[in-house]
Amino acid sequence: MSENLIEQHLKALSLHRINETYKIEAENAAKAKIGYQDYLQRLLEIEIISKIERSINRKMQIAGFPQIKKLEEFDFSYQPKINEKLIRELSSLNFLEEAKNILFVGAPGVGKTHLAISLGVKAVHERKRVMFFTAENLTLQLASAEVSGNLNRTLESLSRVDLIIIDELGYLSLTKQTAKLFFQLISKRYESGSIIITTNKPFEEWGEIFNDDIVASAILDRLLHHSYPFLINGKSFRMKNIVKNN
Numbered sequence: 001m002s003e004n005l006i007e008q009h010l011k012a013l014s015l016h017r018i019n020e021t022y023k024i025e026a027e028n029a030a031k032a033k034i035g036y037q038d039y040l041q042r043l044l045e046i047e048i049i050s051k052i053e054r055s056i057n058r059k060m061q062i063a064g065f066p067q068i069k070k071l072e073e074f075d076f077s078y079q080p081k082i083n084e085k086l087i088r089e090l091s092s093l094n095f096l097e098e099a100k101n102i103l104f105v106g107a108p109g110v111g112k113t114h115l116a117i118s119l120g121v122k123a124v125h126e127r128k129r130v131m132f133f134t135a136e137n138l139t140l141q142l143a144s145a146e147v148s149g150n151l152n153r154t155l156e157s158l159s160r161v162d163l164i165i166i167d168e169l170g171y172l173s174l175t176k177q178t179a180k181l182f183f184q185l186i187s188k189r190y191e192s193g194s195i196i197i198t199t200n201k202p203f204e205e206w207g208e209i210f211n212d213d214i215v216a217s218a219i220l221d222r223l224l225h226h227s228y229p230f231l232i233n234g235k236s237f238r239m240k241n242i243v244k245n246n
C-alpha cells in the first residue's frame with residue numbers, strides 16, 4: 001500500500017495523530033524490533049490520548065473560565081474555617097452524579113471564585129460539560145434569550161450542561177423580571193444538574209438580590225435542598241501580603 005493511500009484512509013477515519021506519527025513510529029519500531037501488534041497498539045494509544053486532549057481543550061473553551069485555578073494552589077491553612085476534607089471529597093465529583101449544588105458564601109477575597117473554578121476545571125478534566133458565568137452575564141443572556149423568543153431553547157441547552165457555575169451573585173441586584181428568569185433556570189436544574197454559586201450575600205439578604213422575597217426564597221429552597229453550603233468568614237487573601245508587611 002502506498003503511503004499516499006494510508007494517509008488518505010487515516011484522513012477519512014479522522015485519525016489525524018496517527019497520520020502525523022505513523023512513519024516515525026514505524027522507524028522506531030523497526031529499530032527497537034517492536035512487532036506489528038505492539039506498533040498498532042502504540043499508534044492507537046497515541047490517537048486516543050490526542051482525542052481526549054482535544055476534547056478536554058474544547059470543553060475548557062466552552063466552559064469559559066476567566067482564569068484557571070487549581071485546588072492544589074489553594075492554601076487551606078489561610079482559610080481554616082473551610083472544611084478542607086469536604087472540599088477534597090467534592091473534588092471527586094460525586095456531587096455531579098447526585099445533582100447536588102455547592103454554595104460559597106463570603107466576603108470578597110476569601111477564595112470563593114478560586115474554589116468554584118478549581119472544581120469546574122476538575123470536572124472538565126473528567127470530560128464533563130461545564131459552563132462558567134458571572135451572575136450578571138447569565139442574567140443578560142437569559143434576558144436576551146427571552147426577548148428573541150429563545151428562552152426555552154436556552155434553558156433546554158443549559159439543562160444539558162453537567163455543571164453550571166454562577167459567580168458573584170449579589171454584586172448586582174436583578175429586576176423582578178430577570179429574577180423570574182433566574183428562578184426558571186434553577187427550577188429546571190433542580191434535582192437534575194449541579195450548580196455552584198458564589199456570593200457575597202448571606203442567605204437572609206437574598207431577597208435584596210432578587211428584588212422579591214418570595215422568588216428569593218423559592219430559589220434558595222431549591223438550591224439548598226440538596227447542597228453543600230460553605231460560609232467562609234475568613235480574611236481576604238488579597239490582603240495577605242499587605243497584612244504581612246505591616
Ligand SMILES: Nc1ncnc2c1ncn2[C@@H]1O[C@H](COP(=O)(O)OP(=O)(O)O)[C@@H](O)[C@H]1O
Pocket residue numbers: 069073074075076078079106107108109110111112113114115198237238
Ligand atoms: N486560600 C487561598 N490560597 C491561595 N490563593 C487564594 C486563596 N484564597 C484566595 N486566593 C487567591 O486570591 C485571589 C482572590 O480570590 P477569589 O477566589 O477571587 O476570591 P473571592 O471570589 O472570594 O472574592 C485569587 O487570585 C485567588 O486565587
Ligand SMILES: [Mg+2]
Pocket residue numbers: 112113114167168198
Ligand atoms: Mg469572586
